[in-house]
Amino acid sequence: MAKTGMDRLQELKKDIFKCIHCKACRFAYSGEPDREGIGEFTGKQGTVLYEGMVDACPAGIEYGWEAFWNAGKIWIARSILNGDLEFTEEVRDVLMPCITCGQCSAQCENKVRTVDIIESLRAACKEAGVPMIDKHQLVDRLVKELNNPYGGKADERFKWAKDAGLEKYIDNKDAKIGYYVGCTASYRQVEVAIATAKVFEQLGMNFTLISDEVCCGSPFFRVGAVDTAQELMNKNLEAFKGLEKLYFSCAGCYRTITIDYPKWMPEDQKLPFKTQHAFELISKLITIGKVSFKPNKELKGKVVTYHDPCHTGRHFAVDMEQEMIRESKNLMFDMRKIKERQEAWFDVPRVILRKLEEDVGIKFTEMYRIKLNSMCCGAGGGVRAGYPDFSLRTASLRCDEANAVGADILTTECPFCWRNLSDANDLYTHGLQVMGILEMISKYNLLDLKEKPTQKELLE
Amino acid sequence: MIKISYKLPDEKDLEAMIGIVGKKYASNNKAITASYLAKSVMGLESQIPDIVIRPKYVEEIRKILIYCSAEKIPVSPVSAGLSGGFACPTIRPGGVLLDLGRMDRIIEIDEENRYAIIEPGVTNGTLWAYMHKNHPDWAPPIADGAPPAATVMGDAIDRGFSLYTSSVGPQGDNFMCGEVVFPNGDVVRTGSWALPFAKPFYKYGLGPDMWSYLMGSQGTMGVITKAAVKIYPHPKYKTVIVWGMSNPYDMQDLTLEVGKQEFGVSNHTVMVQGGNYPLVMARWPKDKIPHNYEFFKEIGVAKWWMNWETWAQTQEELDYCIKRINSIAKDFKQNRAKDPDAIKPQELHPKQIASRMKKPNKIAIPYSFWEAGFLFITWYTPWNECAEFAEMYNAEMEKRGFPPVMWIASIERCRQAICMPIICFDSTKDEDFEKVQDLNAVTTEYGLKRGWLNYRPDPYIHIQAYYQAGMYWKYLRAFKKMVDPNMIMHPGRLALP
Numbered sequence: 001m002a003k004t005g006m007d008r009l010q011e012l013k014k015d016i017f018k019c020i021h022c023k024a025c026r027f028a029y030s031g032e033p034d035r036e037g038i039g040e041f042t043g044k045q046g047t048v049l050y051e052g053m054v055d056a057c058p059a060g061i062e063y064g065w066e067a068f069w070n071a072g073k074i075w076i077a078r079s080i081l082n083g084d085l086e087f088t089e090e091v092r093d094v095l096m097p098c099i100t101c102g103q104c105s106a107q108c109e110n111k112v113r114t115v116d117i118i119e120s121l122r123a124a125c126k127e128a129g130v131p132m133i134d135k136h137q138l139v140d141r142l143v144k145e146l147n148n149p150y151g152g153k154a155d156e157r158f159k160w161a162k163d164a165g166l167e168k169y170i171d172n173k174d175a176k177i178g179y180y181v182g183c184t185a186s187y188r189q190v191e192v193a194i195a196t197a198k199v200f201e202q203l204g205m206n207f208t209l210i211s212d213e214v215c216c217g218s219p220f221f222r223v224g225a226v227d228t229a230q231e232l233m234n235k236n237l238e239a240f241k242g243l244e245k246l247y248f249s250c251a252g253c254y255r256t257i258t259i260d261y262p263k264w265m266p267e268d269q270k271l272p273f274k275t276q277h278a279f280e281l282i283s284k285l286i287t288i289g290k291v292s293f294k295p296n297k298e299l300k301g302k303v304v305t306y307h308d309p310c311h312t313g314r315h316f317a318v319d320m321e322q323e324m325i326r327e328s329k330n331l332m333f334d335m336r337k338i339k340e341r342q343e344a345w346f347d348v349p350r351v352i353l354r355k356l357e358e359d360v361g362i363k364f365t366e367m368y369r370i371k372l373n374s375m376c377c378g379a380g381g382g383v384r385a386g387y388p389d390f391s392l393r394t395a396s397l398r399c400d401e402a403n404a405v406g407a408d409i410l411t412t413e414c415p416f417c418w419r420n421l422s423d424a425n426d427l428y429t430h431g432l433q434v435m436g437i438l439e440m441i442s443k444y445n446l447l448d449l450k451e452k453p454t455q456k457e458l459l460e
Numbered sequence: 461m462i463k464i465s466y467k468l469p470d471e472k473d474l475e476a477m478i479g480i481v482g483k484k485y486a487s488n489n490k491a492i493t494a495s496y497l498a499k500s501v502m503g504l505e506s507q508i509p510d511i512v513i514r515p516k517y518v519e520e521i522r523k524i525l526i527y528c529s530a531e532k533i534p535v536s537p538v539s540a541g542l543s544g545g546f547a548c549p550t551i552r553p554g555g556v557l558l559d560l561g562r563m564d565r566i567i568e569i570d571e572e573n574r575y576a577i578i579e580p581g582v583t584n585g586t587l588w589a590y591m592h593k594n595h596p597d598w599a600p601p602i603a604d605g606a607p608p609a610a611t612v613m614g615d616a617i618d619r620g621f622s623l624y625t626s627s628v629g630p631q632g633d634n635f636m637c638g639e640v641v642f643p644n645g646d647v648v649r650t651g652s653w654a655l656p657f658a659k660p661f662y663k664y665g666l667g668p669d670m671w672s673y674l675m676g677s678q679g680t681m682g683v684i685t686k687a688a689v690k691i692y693p694h695p696k697y698k699t700v701i702v703w704g705m706s707n708p709y710d711m712q713d714l715t716l717e718v719g720k721q722e723f724g725v726s727n728h729t730v731m732v733q734g735g736n737y738p739l740v741m742a743r744w745p746k747d748k749i750p751h752n753y754e755f756f757k758e759i760g761v762a763k764w765w766m767n768w769e770t771w772a773q774t775q776e777e778l779d780y781c782i783k784r785i786n787s788i789a790k791d792f793k794q795n796r797a798k799d800p801d802a803i804k805p806q807e808l809h810p811k812q813i814a815s816r817m818k819k820p821n822k823i824a825i826p827y828s829f830w831e832a833g834f835l836f837i838t839w840y841t842p843w844n845e846c847a848e849f850a851e852m853y854n855a856e857m858e859k860r861g862f863p864p865v866m867w868i869a870s871i872e873r874c875r876q877a878i879c880m881p882i883i884c885f886d887s888t889k890d891e892d893f894e895k896v897q898d899l900n901a902v903t904t905e906y907g908l909k910r911g912w913l914n915y916r917p918d919p920y921i922h923i924q925a926y927y928q929a930g931m932y933w934k935y936l937r938a939f940k941k942m943v944d945p946n947m948i949m950h951p952g953r954l955a956l957p
Contacts, residue, residue: 017832017887021498022825023541023609030608031822033588040593052589053608064514065492066559072495079494084508086490094491109825331748 003264005123005226012117013081018110019074025104025114026069028056028373037368043400044428045393050368050404058376058383058394059098067094070104070114077121087128095122096133097390099383100222101310101376105318111325115315116263118381122224135386136223143228147214147235149385152187158209160190166197172208177458178243178273179207180236180257182250182415183215189415195442196249196278203285204452207247212239218256218311223382226264233261237272245274245459247281249438251309251414252380259319274459277312278438279413283351285453293359293446300361305407306353306437307367307398307421308346308374309414317342317372346371349413352437360446362409367401375401377412379420395424402432409433411440464947464957466553467532469511477513477556480523485514485562496538496557498549500833503918504893506549509536509557516562518685521641525683528556529643529946536950537679539580539611540564548678551919551952558683567686569595573661575636575688576600580613584820587612591691599623599694601634604731605824613687618916619675621869621878623769623819624692626719626732629872632675636660639686640674642943650674653688660688673939678916679950681943697778698771700816703789704762706802708736708847711764711868712877714792714803716843718768718785719874725770725784726873728777733869734766736854742865742884743826751863765806769817830863833887837900838880838915839907843870846877849912853881856903860895878915897921919952926955 009016024030030053037051048054055061060069067076073095079085098118105114126132132140139149147154158170158181169179179200185193200207214236217229236257240246248254258275265271285291308314321338328334350364357364369375378384378394399421402410410425410432412418422434441447469477469488477486487493488511499506515521528535534555536548550557564581569591578587585608587600601622603615615622619632628634637651637660651665652658663671674681705711711734719726737756741749750756753763768785772778786805793803808816815821827834841849846868854864865882883899885892900921904914914922926933933955940947940956947957 013888014832014886018828020500020825020828020834022501022607022822024607024822024825026609027585030585031818033585033608033818033820034592037593049589049593051593053585064562065487065495065512066561067489067492067495072492075497076491076494079497079508085494088490090489091491094489094495109822110828325745325748328748330750331744 003226005120005125005127005224008116008120009077009081009124012113012120015112016074016077016081016117018112019071019078020110021071021075023069023071024109025071025107026055026057026060027053027107028103028369028375029053030107038404041400041404043403044430045397045400048400050401054369056103056369056373056375058101058378058390061397062390062393063097068097073098073118073121074112074114077117080121080124087125087130089130092125092130092133095125096223097383097387098381099376099378099394100381102314102318103373103376106314106372111321113322119222119224123226124224126224132223132225133386136225136382139219139385140225140228143215143220143232147232148183148187149215149219150183150187152183157186157213158211160186160193161197161209164194164197166194166201169197169207170209171211172206175206175208176244177205177207178240178246179209180213180216180240180246180248180253181209182248182253184415184419185249189418191439192249192415192418192436195436195439198442199278199282199438199447200247202447202449205458210239214239216253216256217260218252219382219385221256221260221264222380230264233264237261240273243273245276248275248277249436250416251277251311252416255311255315259315277413279349279352281458282438282441283348284457286351286355290449290451290453292448292450293356293441294448296360296444296446299444302362302408303365303406304353304356304362304409304411305365305367305402305405306349307377307402307410307412307417308349308371309412309417310374310376310380312413313346313374314372317345320345342372349437353411356446359448365405365407367405369401377417377420378424379416384416384420391420392424392427395420396428396430399425399428399430399432403430407432409435409440411435411437413437464951465532466534466555466948466951468554469533469556473531473533474511476527477511477524480527481513481515481520485516487512493557496549496559500828500887501836502916503548504835504896505551505919507551507554509550510554512557512559514559514562518639518641518647521558521683521685522645522647524556524558525641525643525948526645529944529948532946533948534951535643535948537683539614540583541610541614548950548953553951560683563685566590569598569691570659571595571598571691573659574598574691575660576691577660577686577688578612579686580611580684582613583609583611585609588820595691597694598691599819600689600691601631602820603631604733604819604821606820607822607825608820610820612689613684616687616689617675617677617684620915621871624730626870626873627727627730634690635671636663636688636690637665638671638674638684638688640682640684642682643948644943644945646943676916678953680953680956681940681949693773695771695773697773697775698769698817699778699782700808700813701768701770701782701785702765702806702808704765704802704804704806705797706763706799708764708850708866710797710799710803711766712844712847713796714789715766715870716874717788717792719843719870722873725781728770728772728781729768729785730771731769731869732766732874733867734764735867736764736850736864737761738863738865739867739882742830742863742882744829746830760806762804762806763802767816827865827882827884830884831886833885835883835885835896836880837883837903838878840871840913840915841877841879843874843877845910845912846879849877849879849907852906853879853903856899857881857883860899862895862899917954923955
């Protein structure tokens, strides 16, 4: 039997009751009051002091009320569990404008799984008979009809591959490796899909695009339509049966299939294939000396900064932490190992950026809020669809931060972040170039393959 | 207790509030009101308010209070945090919660006269970061251990604990002048600020001092809208000196010997705080940390210890303090300790020293990690009674199955002790709540008989203290009646109806 949102909320009860309402979760770097920053910067969305701890919950910043900051939501959850509050449309309207970026969970000293709680609250709200907001109802309808939330035709999902001369990879029966493209790269940011597939091709990877691929379900897990999400999950698990490994170019899809699917699958089942984001592969190949980059005059001297997508960055880091906490016998001793593992995880895309600096001549500069404390792009959690103005203001806040370090190019590794940052960049005239790392590698033909990776390296 | 009937605000009252602050800043949305609950850390009595208002200006507050007073609607002000001081969440009978988080201006920093003028919503984190960047040689007296989102004013109004407390006295003493709006509609400025052109340079101003009536008031008198807080040098030469021991009596007596010096080393030891090994243990999940003392002994944690955080303007001064504390400790060990063999200096790694000196910090937060929830039940005792307090309280905690977690700090060079047992419990279980209440009731009865005082008396159990101080309470009530004639401010607190 499929799990309900209320089931998950009950599972998370102890987490919910751990919250002491200290509100540290509203800040990035909540434990680093003396952190040296870059000073005050006035951007398109106002002035921010990038020093010490900085307000970083997008919904809290936008709406101000306690209910919109994370801690307020956890106490709403507690009120629901205690029977002091019932789900209504006004409660839903407070729960929905959260990007589920997880900044809060990264700050929490009591390790409260905030994103899980908020998603479960939304699911329970829907189960209680409260309709989803109109925009979410629309995408829910679309995905049920067309298997994607953009209204794209199912038979056009891989049109980009056909147009780019990559058709031979569609349903390539010999391949043990799949490339899960996702809806955004298939129907909107096709540059990302093309760039990723071409890089795979250059590496000599024998991969397949599966024509039965459907939406990963991410937006539906996020907004509480878990019945829809679980249906999509089952379709994908069936479609990818037999594959040994699945690569991704979308942070959201990667997070959903790697982290969410096991949570919502029956307890005795495991994900039947390994998963990895394309940037992890490139990073690994750089580390073992098989990949480097060609110099490029156009990029030389450009200031490049990197936006950690919440879904590949913080969500994986927090999930890692939770897993290690579960397994630990003495957490006081193991906490250092957790921190080291998280730091290594955040370094994966930075290995590529440092190599680009070394070989291509870009100037890689970090923004103030990075890694576990990265500021969200504003697109996730159903917010881009449901609250577009707020979503773009948040993206613009992030572009301000890139402007504050003098960036020419803002890179990321998620087409959804790409879309939102790019739209905000245009709308608020930030003057940045927004680009995926793989997109940059492909567009400027930077890949210098020293030695092809072995099948073992591609599969492990 | 005298009972008064209050009106709970309705839609008409909400409209009136919207008329004052605008639609965006007044709400009775049930999710919004529920989000202000906080049954943890400093109290378990929080209730959902009926309306929340987020004013920005003094005049808005004045109008809100006048309206609510006329309508007999209870009002609870919170500065921005939700745990204590000027941040007590709403309790029965509910009413209006004033969220002062929008009043977050740092108005002025004056290095020569050494004060900062702030509004109630200024958080520890914000003020610290601002001064670190713009006035790096100075630091505000923020509360050590209070989380970064706690407010400077919230802590002050509890008279609480700051990073300078052992040296300069309770946090309340760090406040020079204030501006307060009373429900009778008056806006009063205290201390030297009572004169229209005066700087906030003298707390006792025209005298008698009215500010002190607001200290410990828990939002029962009025809404403080501005305050001038002392700032102090933030010197480069700092360290933490630690001595370990086996029992609270040796901790108490040794610390008193240093504190009683009054001059020199006592002034340099800005923060003097200690505790027992469960203070380390209970920061981790109950099932993921050894409980036996042997483990902690192996990693260098004493059964009891005291930290002297020492700040000095020169290395010479700092060296003198280290030497002086160590020589007092050695002399104590040789001549007066109960268990001399256990008295040992604790060597700290530079990272441990840096971590202990970080301000503000999240050190007090993770006690929920043990199970799911915790409560600080904090008391003031004369310093030389804190060991007795610790022994009594730890025994009562253990009797009920709670880990005996005890933190103790010096106020004003060991004139008083702030004793904080941390009750780590499972707040998902009703029976644990009952055990906590029982513990609180039993220890309160004991504590009051000993003449000890609650740090922030809760409205139900600790309230006995006010009944025992009848004459004082009479005048407290008379003052409240004068400024809050309909008794609308935070009813129930301080045994005021």
